[in-house]
Amino acid sequence: MLIFIEPLSKIFIDGKAYDGEKVRDKLFGGFCECGGLMFQKIWANVDGHNYLISECEKCWKNEAMEFNYISLIDRSSIKVVDRARINTFVREFLTENELESIKNKVRGKDYNYNAFSRAKKKLEDVGLDYKEIAYLI
Structure with missing residues (x-):
């Protein structure tokens, strides 16, 4: 399972943390299952795969989208570790x-x-x- 460590802008995959690049602008990051717009939070590159973490503006759900160099491979919900956790x-x-x-x-x-x-x-x-x-x- 992919974990987003929000205060550090890192993603945690298979027991290892990787740096992510925080998205400063409010950029479109897809549509949520609830119908809301998702906005990009961070991008991370792990072993040739790019991961986009997006957050829904309506329900605050976070999702990860995994891309290879050409297309979307996987889209899944993620666990978020915020400052309180x-x-x-x-x-x-x-x-x-x-x-x-x-x-x-x-x-x-x-x-x-x-x-x-x-x-x-x-x-x-x-x-x-x-x-x-x-x-x-």
């Missing part, structure tokens, strides 16, 4: 001790170096940087 998402990879060590490190407090090192490695393995998520957790 980022803690829950990160806890899927990190223990409470590791999460606390990141918080303490960025606040300049004493932290458990071993836990921080493990957390940093785990986040790097999935394509995230502790500095990116530190201000969100």
Whole structure:
């Protein structure tokens, strides 16, 4: 399942996070099942496939459209991780001790170096940087 990490403008596919390019303008991104217009949020390129994340202006549903270089391959609903849910998402990879060590490190407090090192490695393995998520957790 594809997950859109909204505050970081990243998509998460098969256990790996990829950078997306945020769409600054209000560009047409398709039609929603509810009949509303969808607007583009981000584009991401993953292994030669382009992913467009769009949001409906009417029902706020988010969808991913996967394109190869020529045509649409797949269109599906996605899970969105917003700022309020980022803690829950990160806890899927990190223990409470590791999460606390990141918080303490960025606040300049004493932290458990071993836990921080493990957390940093785990986040790097999935394509995230502790500095990116530190201000969100």
